[in-house]
Amino acid sequence: MIERKSKLLSIHDAIAQIPDGATVAVGGSLVRRAPMALVREIVRQGKKDLTLYSWSAGMDFDMLIGAGCVKEAWSSYVGLFQLGIAGNFRRAVEQNRIRFVDISETCGMDKFRAAAYGNDFCISKTPLHSDLLRNPEFVEIASPFTGEKYVAMPAFRADYAIVHASRADRYGNVQFDAIRMMDNEFDPLIAKSAKKAIISVEEIVPEEEIIRTPTMTLLPKIFVESVVHAPFGCHPNSCDTRYDFDLEHGERYAQCAKTEEGFARYLDEYVRGTADEAEYLEKVGGPEALRKNLGR
Protein backbone atom coordinates (compact mmCIF):
# COMPACT_ATOMS: atom_id res chain seq x y z
CA MET A 1 0.00 0.00 0.00
CA ILE A 2 1.23 3.50 -0.83
CA GLU A 3 2.14 5.49 2.28
CA ARG A 4 -0.41 8.14 3.16
CA LYS A 5 0.58 11.77 3.72
CA SER A 6 1.71 12.66 7.23
CA LYS A 7 0.77 16.19 8.26
CA LEU A 8 2.93 16.06 11.37
CA LEU A 9 5.53 18.84 11.30
CA SER A 10 7.90 20.40 13.82
CA ILE A 11 6.57 23.59 15.36
CA HIS A 12 9.34 25.45 13.55
CA ASP A 13 8.43 24.09 10.12
CA ALA A 14 4.70 24.55 10.64
CA ILE A 15 5.07 28.22 11.57
CA ALA A 16 7.69 28.82 8.86
CA GLN A 17 4.81 28.49 6.33
CA ILE A 18 3.27 31.76 7.53
CA PRO A 19 4.64 34.72 5.55
CA ASP A 20 5.02 38.28 6.80
CA GLY A 21 1.83 40.25 6.21
CA ALA A 22 -0.43 37.19 6.56
CA THR A 23 -3.84 37.22 8.22
CA VAL A 24 -3.94 34.80 11.15
CA ALA A 25 -7.04 33.54 13.02
CA VAL A 26 -6.23 32.55 16.60
CA GLY A 27 -8.15 29.95 18.60
CA GLY A 28 -8.88 29.89 22.32
CA SER A 29 -10.60 32.56 24.39
CA LEU A 30 -9.51 34.92 27.17
CA VAL A 31 -6.64 32.99 28.78
CA ARG A 32 -7.97 29.54 27.95
CA ARG A 33 -6.52 27.21 25.34
CA ALA A 34 -4.75 29.86 23.28
CA PRO A 35 -2.12 28.19 21.05
CA MET A 36 0.79 29.73 22.97
CA ALA A 37 3.48 27.33 21.65
CA LEU A 38 2.60 28.45 18.10
CA VAL A 39 2.45 32.08 19.22
CA ARG A 40 5.91 31.88 20.81
CA GLU A 41 7.29 30.36 17.61
CA ILE A 42 5.84 33.24 15.56
CA VAL A 43 7.78 35.57 17.88
CA ARG A 44 10.98 33.48 17.57
CA GLN A 45 10.74 33.64 13.79
CA GLY A 46 10.22 37.41 13.92
CA LYS A 47 7.12 37.58 11.72
CA LYS A 48 6.02 41.10 10.76
CA ASP A 49 2.84 42.95 9.77
CA LEU A 50 0.40 40.20 10.71
CA THR A 51 -3.33 40.86 10.95
CA LEU A 52 -4.89 38.89 13.82
CA TYR A 53 -8.50 37.72 14.16
CA SER A 54 -10.11 36.44 17.37
CA TRP A 55 -13.54 36.56 18.93
CA SER A 56 -11.94 36.82 22.42
CA ALA A 57 -8.18 37.20 22.81
CA GLY A 58 -5.75 37.32 25.71
CA MET A 59 -2.05 36.79 26.24
CA ASP A 60 -1.74 35.47 22.65
CA PHE A 61 -2.56 38.84 21.07
CA ASP A 62 -0.70 40.75 23.76
CA MET A 63 2.51 38.80 23.21
CA LEU A 64 2.40 39.09 19.41
CA ILE A 65 1.66 42.82 19.66
CA GLY A 66 4.42 43.34 22.24
CA ALA A 67 6.90 41.47 20.06
CA GLY A 68 6.20 43.78 17.11
CA CYS A 69 4.62 41.09 14.90
CA VAL A 70 1.26 42.82 14.39
CA LYS A 71 -0.04 45.70 12.29
CA GLU A 72 -3.77 45.12 12.80
CA ALA A 73 -5.93 43.12 15.22
CA TRP A 74 -9.64 42.38 15.64
CA SER A 75 -11.22 41.12 18.86
CA SER A 76 -13.91 41.67 21.47
CA TYR A 77 -11.28 41.59 24.21
CA VAL A 78 -7.53 41.67 24.75
CA GLY A 79 -6.79 41.24 28.44
CA LEU A 80 -5.40 38.85 31.00
CA PHE A 81 -8.71 37.87 32.67
CA GLN A 82 -8.16 37.83 36.46
CA LEU A 83 -4.63 39.20 36.04
CA GLY A 84 -5.97 42.40 34.56
CA ILE A 85 -4.69 44.65 31.79
CA ALA A 86 -2.74 43.39 28.78
CA GLY A 87 0.07 45.96 28.89
CA ASN A 88 1.47 45.58 25.38
CA PHE A 89 -1.96 45.82 23.78
CA ARG A 90 -2.83 48.90 25.79
CA ARG A 91 0.42 50.69 24.94
CA ALA A 92 0.23 49.82 21.25
CA VAL A 93 -3.34 51.15 20.91
CA GLU A 94 -2.77 54.25 23.05
CA GLN A 95 0.37 55.06 21.02
CA ASN A 96 -1.43 54.29 17.75
CA ARG A 97 1.14 51.68 16.72
CA ILE A 98 -1.45 49.13 15.55
CA ARG A 99 -4.93 49.37 14.10
CA PHE A 100 -7.36 47.70 16.49
CA VAL A 101 -10.92 46.99 15.40
CA ASP A 102 -13.47 46.53 18.17
CA ILE A 103 -16.06 43.81 17.74
CA SER A 104 -18.42 42.08 20.16
CA GLU A 105 -18.16 38.38 20.98
CA THR A 106 -21.02 37.36 18.69
CA CYS A 107 -19.71 39.59 15.87
CA GLY A 108 -16.41 37.69 16.02
CA MET A 109 -18.18 34.32 15.99
CA ASP A 110 -20.48 35.43 13.16
CA LYS A 111 -17.49 36.50 11.09
CA PHE A 112 -15.68 33.18 11.61
CA ARG A 113 -18.84 31.18 10.94
CA ALA A 114 -19.46 33.07 7.71
CA ALA A 115 -16.01 32.13 6.42
CA ALA A 116 -16.34 28.52 7.63
CA TYR A 117 -19.64 28.25 5.71
CA GLY A 118 -18.16 29.74 2.54
CA ASN A 119 -19.84 33.15 2.76
CA ASP A 120 -17.98 36.42 2.40
CA PHE A 121 -20.08 38.39 4.88
CA CYS A 122 -22.56 37.99 7.72
CA ILE A 123 -25.31 40.08 9.30
CA SER A 124 -26.13 41.06 12.86
CA LYS A 125 -28.28 43.50 14.78
CA THR A 126 -25.71 43.71 17.59
CA PRO A 127 -23.72 46.71 16.33
CA LEU A 128 -26.75 48.95 15.55
CA HIS A 129 -26.27 52.42 17.11
CA SER A 130 -23.08 51.35 18.88
CA ASP A 131 -19.62 52.76 18.22
CA LEU A 132 -18.59 49.50 16.55
CA LEU A 133 -20.02 51.31 13.51
CA ARG A 134 -17.08 53.76 13.60
CA ASN A 135 -15.10 51.31 11.47
CA PRO A 136 -15.90 51.19 7.75
CA GLU A 137 -16.10 47.38 7.80
CA PHE A 138 -19.53 47.67 9.49
CA VAL A 139 -22.23 48.63 6.96
CA GLU A 140 -25.91 49.13 7.73
CA ILE A 141 -28.27 47.28 5.41
CA ALA A 142 -31.99 46.51 5.29
CA SER A 143 -33.46 43.04 5.06
CA PRO A 144 -34.78 42.55 1.49
CA PHE A 145 -37.70 40.63 2.99
CA THR A 146 -38.86 42.65 5.97
CA GLY A 147 -36.92 45.91 5.74
CA GLU A 148 -35.48 45.35 9.22
CA LYS A 149 -32.15 47.00 9.92
CA TYR A 150 -28.99 44.90 10.09
CA VAL A 151 -25.26 45.50 10.01
CA ALA A 152 -23.23 43.62 7.39
CA MET A 153 -19.70 42.58 8.31
CA PRO A 154 -17.02 40.90 6.16
CA ALA A 155 -16.14 37.29 6.99
CA PHE A 156 -12.94 36.44 8.90
CA ARG A 157 -11.27 34.53 6.05
CA ALA A 158 -7.68 34.28 7.29
CA ASP A 159 -4.68 32.89 5.43
CA TYR A 160 -3.88 30.71 8.45
CA ALA A 161 -5.63 29.59 11.62
CA ILE A 162 -3.63 28.53 14.67
CA VAL A 163 -5.59 26.44 17.17
CA HIS A 164 -4.69 24.16 20.09
CA ALA A 165 -6.52 20.85 20.61
CA SER A 166 -6.24 17.72 22.77
CA ARG A 167 -4.83 15.06 20.47
CA ALA A 168 -4.44 13.98 16.85
CA ASP A 169 -2.97 11.30 14.66
CA ARG A 170 -0.13 12.07 12.26
CA TYR A 171 -2.60 12.39 9.39
CA GLY A 172 -4.23 15.42 10.99
CA ASN A 173 -7.41 13.94 12.50
CA VAL A 174 -7.83 16.27 15.48
CA GLN A 175 -9.76 15.46 18.66
CA PHE A 176 -10.99 17.44 21.64
CA ASP A 177 -11.39 15.92 25.11
CA ALA A 178 -14.96 15.01 26.02
CA ILE A 179 -14.92 17.13 29.20
CA ARG A 180 -13.80 20.58 28.16
CA MET A 181 -14.49 24.27 28.59
CA MET A 182 -17.44 25.03 26.34
CA ASP A 183 -16.26 28.61 25.83
CA ASN A 184 -13.90 27.18 23.24
CA GLU A 185 -16.39 25.20 21.19
CA PHE A 186 -15.77 27.65 18.39
CA ASP A 187 -12.20 26.46 17.81
CA PRO A 188 -13.08 23.87 15.11
CA LEU A 189 -15.00 26.57 13.21
CA ILE A 190 -12.03 28.94 13.54
CA ALA A 191 -9.86 26.23 11.99
CA LYS A 192 -12.37 25.74 9.15
CA SER A 193 -12.70 29.49 8.51
CA ALA A 194 -9.08 29.89 7.37
CA LYS A 195 -7.45 28.85 4.12
CA LYS A 196 -4.97 26.68 6.06
CA ALA A 197 -5.15 25.45 9.65
CA ILE A 198 -2.12 24.69 11.83
CA ILE A 199 -3.18 22.69 14.89
CA SER A 200 -1.02 22.02 17.95
CA VAL A 201 -2.01 19.13 20.22
CA GLU A 202 -1.10 17.81 23.64
CA GLU A 203 -0.68 14.25 22.33
CA ILE A 204 0.00 12.50 19.06
CA VAL A 205 -1.81 9.17 19.15
CA PRO A 206 -1.86 6.17 16.80
CA GLU A 207 -4.56 6.18 14.14
CA GLU A 208 -6.13 3.11 15.84
CA GLU A 209 -6.94 5.29 18.86
CA ILE A 210 -8.69 7.81 16.59
CA ILE A 211 -10.64 5.03 14.88
CA ARG A 212 -11.70 3.76 18.31
CA THR A 213 -13.09 7.22 19.27
CA PRO A 214 -14.32 8.89 16.04
CA THR A 215 -16.99 11.08 17.66
CA MET A 216 -14.17 13.00 19.38
CA THR A 217 -12.75 14.01 15.99
CA LEU A 218 -14.35 17.43 15.73
CA LEU A 219 -11.75 18.43 13.15
CA PRO A 220 -11.14 15.71 10.54
CA LYS A 221 -7.93 15.85 8.51
CA ILE A 222 -9.61 17.35 5.46
CA PHE A 223 -9.68 20.69 7.35
CA VAL A 224 -6.12 20.47 8.67
CA GLU A 225 -2.98 21.61 6.86
CA SER A 226 -0.42 20.75 9.55
CA VAL A 227 -0.45 19.21 12.98
CA VAL A 228 2.30 19.67 15.59
CA HIS A 229 3.03 18.02 18.92
CA ALA A 230 3.07 20.66 21.67
CA PRO A 231 2.63 19.28 25.21
CA PHE A 232 1.71 22.15 27.55
CA GLY A 233 1.24 24.07 24.32
CA CYS A 234 -1.16 26.54 25.98
CA HIS A 235 1.06 27.37 28.94
CA PRO A 236 0.60 29.65 30.83
CA ASN A 237 -3.01 29.50 29.59
CA SER A 238 -5.32 26.74 30.81
CA CYS A 239 -6.13 23.67 28.72
CA ASP A 240 -9.55 22.27 29.68
CA THR A 241 -9.09 19.60 32.38
CA ARG A 242 -5.49 18.78 31.40
CA TYR A 243 -3.88 21.75 33.17
CA ASP A 244 -5.07 24.96 34.77
CA PHE A 245 -3.78 28.49 34.28
CA ASP A 246 -0.24 29.05 35.62
CA LEU A 247 -1.05 31.88 37.99
CA GLU A 248 2.53 32.47 39.08
CA HIS A 249 3.90 32.72 35.56
CA GLY A 250 0.85 34.70 34.47
CA GLU A 251 1.52 37.27 37.19
CA ARG A 252 5.13 37.51 36.07
CA TYR A 253 3.95 38.05 32.51
CA ALA A 254 1.45 40.74 33.54
CA GLN A 255 4.12 42.52 35.56
CA CYS A 256 6.68 42.42 32.72
CA ALA A 257 4.12 43.55 30.15
CA LYS A 258 3.55 46.78 32.07
CA THR A 259 6.63 48.38 30.46
CA GLU A 260 8.34 48.05 27.12
CA GLU A 261 11.69 47.30 28.80
CA GLY A 262 10.13 44.74 31.13
CA PHE A 263 8.50 42.95 28.24
CA ALA A 264 11.70 42.96 26.17
CA ARG A 265 13.36 41.17 29.10
CA TYR A 266 10.49 38.69 29.30
CA LEU A 267 10.79 37.85 25.59
CA ASP A 268 14.59 37.57 25.84
CA GLU A 269 14.31 35.17 28.73
CA TYR A 270 11.35 32.98 27.83
CA VAL A 271 10.76 33.25 24.08
CA ARG A 272 13.66 34.54 22.01
CA GLY A 273 16.05 33.09 24.57
CA THR A 274 14.65 29.57 24.17
CA ALA A 275 15.47 27.73 20.95
CA ASP A 276 12.23 25.79 20.93
CA GLU A 277 9.29 24.68 23.08
CA ALA A 278 11.26 21.91 24.80
CA GLU A 279 13.67 24.54 26.08
CA TYR A 280 10.78 26.83 27.03
CA LEU A 281 9.15 24.08 29.09
CA GLU A 282 12.41 23.41 30.93
CA LYS A 283 12.70 27.15 31.56
CA VAL A 284 9.28 27.24 33.26
CA GLY A 285 9.96 24.21 35.45
CA GLY A 286 9.79 21.21 33.14
CA PRO A 287 6.82 18.99 32.20
CA GLU A 288 6.95 16.95 35.43
CA ALA A 289 6.63 19.98 37.70
CA LEU A 290 3.97 21.54 35.45
CA ARG A 291 1.95 18.33 35.56
CA LYS A 292 2.22 18.21 39.33
CA ASN A 293 1.42 21.89 39.94
CA LEU A 294 -1.18 22.59 37.26
CA GLY A 295 -2.82 19.22 36.69
CA ARG A 296 -6.02 18.10 38.34
Next chain:
Amino acid sequence: MKGYTLEELLTVEISKIIRNGEMNFTGIGTGGKAYIRACGIPLAAVSLAQQKHAPDAVCMMGPVLDPVLDKESIPAHNWEFDLIYWPCRAQIPLEDALGQFRLGRVGLAFASGAQVDKWGNLNITCIGDPQAPKVRLPGCLAQTDLAAYAKRVCIVVPHTKRVLVDHVDFVTAVGHENREGLPGGGPFRVMTNLAVMDFNPETRQMRVLSMHEGVTKEMIRENTGFDIEIPENAAVTPAPSPEDLRLIREVIDPEKRFLNAGITSEPATIDDEL
Protein backbone atom coordinates in the same frame (compact mmCIF):
# COMPACT_ATOMS: atom_id res chain seq x y z
CA MET B 1 -24.29 51.66 62.21
CA LYS B 2 -26.28 49.89 59.53
CA GLY B 3 -26.92 46.23 60.06
CA TYR B 4 -26.10 45.30 56.46
CA THR B 5 -23.45 45.87 53.82
CA LEU B 6 -23.79 47.58 50.44
CA GLU B 7 -23.28 44.19 48.79
CA GLU B 8 -26.22 42.78 50.77
CA LEU B 9 -28.43 45.80 50.06
CA LEU B 10 -27.84 45.57 46.29
CA THR B 11 -28.28 41.79 46.33
CA VAL B 12 -31.75 42.23 47.83
CA GLU B 13 -32.68 45.09 45.48
CA ILE B 14 -31.60 43.09 42.43
CA SER B 15 -33.37 39.94 43.63
CA LYS B 16 -36.65 41.91 43.53
CA ILE B 17 -36.33 42.55 39.77
CA ILE B 18 -35.57 38.91 38.92
CA ARG B 19 -38.65 37.34 37.38
CA ASN B 20 -39.69 33.73 37.73
CA GLY B 21 -38.92 31.51 34.77
CA GLU B 22 -36.39 33.82 33.18
CA MET B 23 -32.76 33.31 32.17
CA ASN B 24 -30.40 35.87 33.72
CA PHE B 25 -26.94 36.61 32.32
CA THR B 26 -23.88 37.33 34.42
CA GLY B 27 -20.79 36.17 32.55
CA ILE B 28 -17.79 34.83 34.42
CA GLY B 29 -16.18 38.05 35.57
CA THR B 30 -12.63 39.01 36.46
CA GLY B 31 -11.53 39.93 39.98
CA GLY B 32 -11.98 42.35 42.86
CA LYS B 33 -14.64 45.05 42.84
CA ALA B 34 -15.40 44.51 39.17
CA TYR B 35 -16.30 40.90 39.99
CA ILE B 36 -18.51 41.94 42.91
CA ARG B 37 -20.51 44.36 40.74
CA ALA B 38 -20.77 42.33 37.53
CA CYS B 39 -21.04 38.79 38.93
CA GLY B 40 -20.92 38.39 42.71
CA ILE B 41 -23.95 40.50 43.63
CA PRO B 42 -26.02 39.36 40.61
CA LEU B 43 -25.31 35.67 41.30
CA ALA B 44 -26.22 36.02 44.98
CA ALA B 45 -29.36 37.90 43.89
CA VAL B 46 -30.42 35.11 41.52
CA SER B 47 -29.92 32.60 44.32
CA LEU B 48 -31.96 34.73 46.74
CA ALA B 49 -34.75 35.16 44.18
CA GLN B 50 -34.80 31.39 43.57
CA GLN B 51 -35.44 30.84 47.27
CA LYS B 52 -38.09 33.52 47.61
CA HIS B 53 -40.32 34.29 44.64
CA ALA B 54 -38.63 32.92 41.51
CA PRO B 55 -37.90 29.19 41.91
CA ASP B 56 -37.65 28.78 38.14
CA ALA B 57 -35.32 31.71 37.50
CA VAL B 58 -31.92 30.51 36.28
CA CYS B 59 -28.69 32.11 35.19
CA MET B 60 -25.87 31.65 32.76
CA MET B 61 -22.23 32.16 33.57
CA GLY B 62 -20.97 32.09 30.01
CA PRO B 63 -21.43 28.52 28.77
CA VAL B 64 -22.27 27.22 32.28
CA LEU B 65 -26.07 27.23 32.49
CA ASP B 66 -28.24 26.98 35.57
CA PRO B 67 -25.46 26.43 38.13
CA VAL B 68 -26.27 25.44 41.69
CA LEU B 69 -25.85 28.64 43.71
CA ASP B 70 -25.53 27.69 47.36
CA LYS B 71 -22.72 27.46 49.88
CA GLU B 72 -22.10 23.78 49.13
CA SER B 73 -21.67 24.39 45.42
CA ILE B 74 -19.90 27.74 45.05
CA PRO B 75 -16.26 26.74 44.50
CA ALA B 76 -13.36 28.30 46.41
CA HIS B 77 -11.84 29.62 43.17
CA ASN B 78 -12.89 30.68 39.72
CA TRP B 79 -10.25 28.96 37.59
CA GLU B 80 -10.68 26.48 34.79
CA PHE B 81 -11.33 23.26 36.72
CA ASP B 82 -13.64 25.08 39.16
CA LEU B 83 -15.84 26.31 36.31
CA ILE B 84 -15.83 23.05 34.38
CA TYR B 85 -16.83 21.06 37.48
CA TRP B 86 -19.23 23.62 39.02
CA PRO B 87 -22.50 21.68 39.64
CA CYS B 88 -24.88 22.84 36.93
CA ARG B 89 -27.65 21.54 34.70
CA ALA B 90 -26.02 22.26 31.33
CA GLN B 91 -22.83 23.35 29.64
CA ILE B 92 -23.40 24.34 26.05
CA PRO B 93 -21.22 25.94 23.36
CA LEU B 94 -20.81 29.64 24.08
CA GLU B 95 -22.32 30.58 20.71
CA ASP B 96 -25.52 28.77 21.73
CA ALA B 97 -25.41 30.40 25.17
CA LEU B 98 -25.15 33.83 23.54
CA GLY B 99 -27.68 32.67 20.95
CA GLN B 100 -30.32 32.76 23.69
CA PHE B 101 -29.99 36.56 23.56
CA ARG B 102 -30.81 36.75 19.88
CA LEU B 103 -33.87 34.58 20.38
CA GLY B 104 -35.14 36.93 23.08
CA ARG B 105 -34.73 34.27 25.75
CA VAL B 106 -32.64 36.29 28.20
CA GLY B 107 -34.59 38.30 30.74
CA LEU B 108 -32.19 40.30 32.86
CA ALA B 109 -28.56 40.80 31.84
CA PHE B 110 -26.02 42.31 34.20
CA ALA B 111 -23.38 44.78 33.11
CA SER B 112 -20.81 47.08 34.62
CA GLY B 113 -18.31 49.44 33.09
CA ALA B 114 -16.07 52.49 33.13
CA GLN B 115 -18.73 55.00 32.03
CA VAL B 116 -22.54 55.13 31.93
CA ASP B 117 -24.36 58.14 30.57
CA LYS B 118 -27.81 59.65 31.10
CA TRP B 119 -29.23 57.49 28.26
CA GLY B 120 -27.84 54.33 29.81
CA ASN B 121 -25.18 53.97 27.11
CA LEU B 122 -22.33 51.96 28.62
CA ASN B 123 -18.62 52.16 27.81
CA ILE B 124 -16.08 49.47 28.64
CA THR B 125 -13.89 50.05 25.58
CA CYS B 126 -11.78 53.21 25.95
CA ILE B 127 -11.55 56.57 27.72
CA GLY B 128 -11.01 59.66 25.57
CA ASP B 129 -11.22 60.01 21.79
CA PRO B 130 -11.52 56.47 20.36
CA GLN B 131 -9.13 57.45 17.55
CA ALA B 132 -6.46 58.37 20.12
CA PRO B 133 -7.60 56.98 23.46
CA LYS B 134 -6.22 58.25 26.74
CA VAL B 135 -6.87 54.86 28.32
CA ARG B 136 -7.47 51.76 26.28
CA LEU B 137 -9.61 49.20 28.13
CA PRO B 138 -9.73 45.47 27.23
CA GLY B 139 -12.70 45.60 24.83
CA CYS B 140 -16.43 45.20 24.28
CA LEU B 141 -16.79 41.55 25.37
CA ALA B 142 -20.44 40.49 24.94
CA GLN B 143 -21.80 43.77 26.32
CA THR B 144 -22.82 45.07 22.89
CA ASP B 145 -24.74 41.83 22.42
CA LEU B 146 -26.53 41.80 25.74
CA ALA B 147 -27.54 45.46 25.41
CA ALA B 148 -28.93 44.77 21.94
CA TYR B 149 -31.03 41.73 22.81
CA ALA B 150 -31.72 41.23 26.53
CA LYS B 151 -35.24 42.09 27.67
CA ARG B 152 -33.80 44.18 30.49
CA VAL B 153 -30.28 45.29 31.50
CA CYS B 154 -29.18 46.01 35.06
CA ILE B 155 -26.01 48.08 35.40
CA VAL B 156 -24.04 48.09 38.67
CA VAL B 157 -21.36 50.81 38.95
CA PRO B 158 -19.75 53.11 41.53
CA HIS B 159 -21.51 56.47 41.80
CA THR B 160 -18.96 59.10 40.74
CA LYS B 161 -18.79 61.92 38.20
CA ARG B 162 -16.15 60.00 36.29
CA VAL B 163 -18.45 57.03 35.86
CA LEU B 164 -21.88 58.67 35.49
CA VAL B 165 -21.14 61.03 32.61
CA ASP B 166 -23.20 63.19 30.25
CA HIS B 167 -22.16 61.14 27.22
CA VAL B 168 -19.87 58.11 27.10
CA ASP B 169 -16.63 58.31 25.09
CA PHE B 170 -17.47 55.05 23.28
CA VAL B 171 -20.88 53.42 23.04
CA THR B 172 -20.04 49.79 23.80
CA ALA B 173 -23.59 48.93 24.83
CA VAL B 174 -26.58 50.91 23.58
CA GLY B 175 -28.95 52.66 25.98
CA HIS B 176 -32.17 54.55 25.28
CA GLU B 177 -30.78 57.38 23.11
CA ASN B 178 -31.72 55.50 19.93
CA ARG B 179 -32.80 51.87 19.91
CA GLU B 180 -34.52 51.76 16.52
CA GLY B 181 -34.25 48.20 15.22
CA LEU B 182 -32.81 46.71 18.40
CA PRO B 183 -34.96 43.86 19.77
CA GLY B 184 -33.99 44.22 23.44
CA GLY B 185 -35.48 46.46 26.10
CA GLY B 186 -32.28 48.25 27.08
CA PRO B 187 -31.20 49.48 30.53
CA PHE B 188 -33.82 48.86 33.22
CA ARG B 189 -31.98 49.73 36.44
CA VAL B 190 -28.68 51.35 37.39
CA MET B 191 -27.55 50.48 40.90
CA THR B 192 -24.79 52.31 42.75
CA ASN B 193 -23.45 52.87 46.24
CA LEU B 194 -25.83 55.86 46.55
CA ALA B 195 -29.05 54.94 44.79
CA VAL B 196 -31.24 52.75 42.63
CA MET B 197 -32.10 54.42 39.33
CA ASP B 198 -34.40 53.68 36.42
CA PHE B 199 -35.24 55.48 33.15
CA ASN B 200 -38.06 57.97 32.72
CA PRO B 201 -40.14 56.57 29.84
CA GLU B 202 -40.88 60.08 28.54
CA THR B 203 -37.38 61.58 28.54
CA ARG B 204 -35.70 58.13 28.18
CA GLN B 205 -33.09 59.45 30.64
CA MET B 206 -31.88 58.15 33.98
CA ARG B 207 -33.74 59.15 37.13
CA VAL B 208 -33.48 58.32 40.80
CA LEU B 209 -35.92 55.67 42.02
CA SER B 210 -34.67 55.32 45.60
CA MET B 211 -31.77 56.67 47.64
CA HIS B 212 -29.91 54.45 50.06
CA GLU B 213 -30.27 55.12 53.79
CA GLY B 214 -28.36 58.27 54.77
CA VAL B 215 -27.90 59.51 51.19
CA THR B 216 -29.13 63.02 50.30
CA LYS B 217 -30.18 64.54 46.98
CA GLU B 218 -27.13 66.81 47.21
CA MET B 219 -24.81 63.82 47.48
CA ILE B 220 -26.34 62.35 44.34
CA ARG B 221 -26.10 65.62 42.40
CA GLU B 222 -22.50 66.16 43.52
CA ASN B 223 -21.50 62.70 42.33
CA THR B 224 -23.39 62.59 39.03
CA GLY B 225 -21.85 64.02 35.85
CA PHE B 226 -25.18 65.17 34.37
CA ASP B 227 -28.32 66.87 35.59
CA ILE B 228 -30.14 63.85 36.98
CA GLU B 229 -33.88 63.80 37.66
CA ILE B 230 -34.60 63.24 41.35
CA PRO B 231 -38.38 63.07 41.87
CA GLU B 232 -39.79 64.80 44.94
CA ASN B 233 -41.12 61.49 46.19
CA ALA B 234 -37.92 59.48 45.67
CA ALA B 235 -38.02 56.74 48.30
CA VAL B 236 -35.39 55.44 50.66
CA THR B 237 -34.05 52.07 49.50
CA PRO B 238 -35.55 49.68 52.07
CA ALA B 239 -33.14 47.89 54.39
CA PRO B 240 -32.85 44.14 53.76
CA SER B 241 -35.19 42.08 55.91
CA PRO B 242 -33.75 39.82 58.63
CA GLU B 243 -34.85 36.81 56.56
CA ASP B 244 -33.04 38.13 53.44
CA LEU B 245 -29.89 38.68 55.49
CA ARG B 246 -30.14 35.20 57.00
CA LEU B 247 -30.48 33.58 53.57
CA ILE B 248 -27.54 35.54 52.17
CA ARG B 249 -25.28 34.99 55.17
CA GLU B 250 -26.16 31.42 56.12
CA VAL B 251 -27.48 29.65 53.04
CA ILE B 252 -26.03 31.36 49.98
CA ASP B 253 -22.65 32.94 50.62
CA PRO B 254 -21.33 32.58 54.20
CA GLU B 255 -17.72 32.73 53.02
CA LYS B 256 -18.39 35.80 50.85
CA ARG B 257 -17.02 34.13 47.77
CA PHE B 258 -19.57 36.09 45.71
CA LEU B 259 -20.12 39.24 47.73
CA ASN B 260 -16.47 39.93 48.57
CA ALA B 261 -15.00 38.31 45.45
CA GLY B 262 -13.41 35.59 47.60
CA ILE B 263 -13.78 33.25 44.63
CA THR B 264 -11.29 35.37 42.66
CA SER B 265 -7.61 35.91 43.37
CA GLU B 266 -8.46 39.47 44.44
CA PRO B 267 -10.88 39.62 47.41
CA ALA B 268 -12.43 43.07 47.89
CA THR B 269 -15.42 44.97 49.19
CA ILE B 270 -17.47 47.88 47.90
CA ASP B 271 -19.06 48.42 51.32
CA ASP B 272 -16.75 51.36 52.09
CA GLU B 273 -18.55 53.25 49.32
CA LEU B 274 -21.93 53.18 51.07
